[in-house]
Amino acid sequence: PLALHPECGSPKNLPVVHKLPSDIENPKNATLATKPHFIIVGGGWGAVGVLQNLHPGNYYVTIMSLETYATFTPLLPSVAVGTVQICSLVKLLWKIVARLWGHFLSAKAMDLVMYDKLIIAVGSTSAIHGVNGLEHCFQLKATRDVRLIRQQIIDNFEQASLPTTSPEEHKRLLSFIVCGGGPTGVETAAEIYNLCQEDIMNYYPKIHNRKVSIHVIQSREHILNT
Secondary structure, three states, X not given: OOOOOOXXXXXXXXXXXXXXXXXXXXXXXXXXXXXXXXXXXXXXXXXXXXXXXXXXXXXXXXXXXXXXXXXXXXHHHHHHOOOOOHHHOEEEHHHHHHOOOOEEEEOOOOOOOOOOEEEEOOOOOOOOOOOOOHHHOXXXXXXXXXXXXXXXXXXXXXXXXXXOOOHHHHHHHOEEEEEOOOHHHHHHHHHHHHHHHHHHHHHOOOOOHHHOEEEEEOOOOOOOOO
């Protein structure tokens, strides 16, 4: 009956979940369910930092995120070219919250009604700074981005190695541009350079390494301002 006709509340009369199945089946969780509710929306650096600083037993913790894992973003450029495997930079969120006997929900927050404790740590998006066309380029924010970048690099070399590829198309396919001269942009350019010079050329000997061009575009006078 409760599943078919859930209790509703809040100003918008939405279904309310007071307890999850594990709160009823597990005695430790049942005790924690009486504690103040601590909700974290997002699963990035901010959310994980909060989780690691909470003490078990103080709160009834729930973390909500579309991604099931947290990503160590400084290694994304290395993963994009295969130097580091994806499994080396991700950690499952439910494993992180397990220390607190909390809950992980793979969901998206659409609205909110203030609870006992609420932290919004949904992260940010890449800034294009008014440069037209950047919204159509590859970003470097998550693991799905590095898969797309690596696949595109391989596809470009495959197409460039075909005998039917014109010199103009050959030059376009082997030109890589990184927009942004910060730590991420510079490291990404360096990783692509190493991939092209040391790895890919062994598999595509017909493509001379001088034909590959890599450019870093920065709006200021120098790179690595930080």
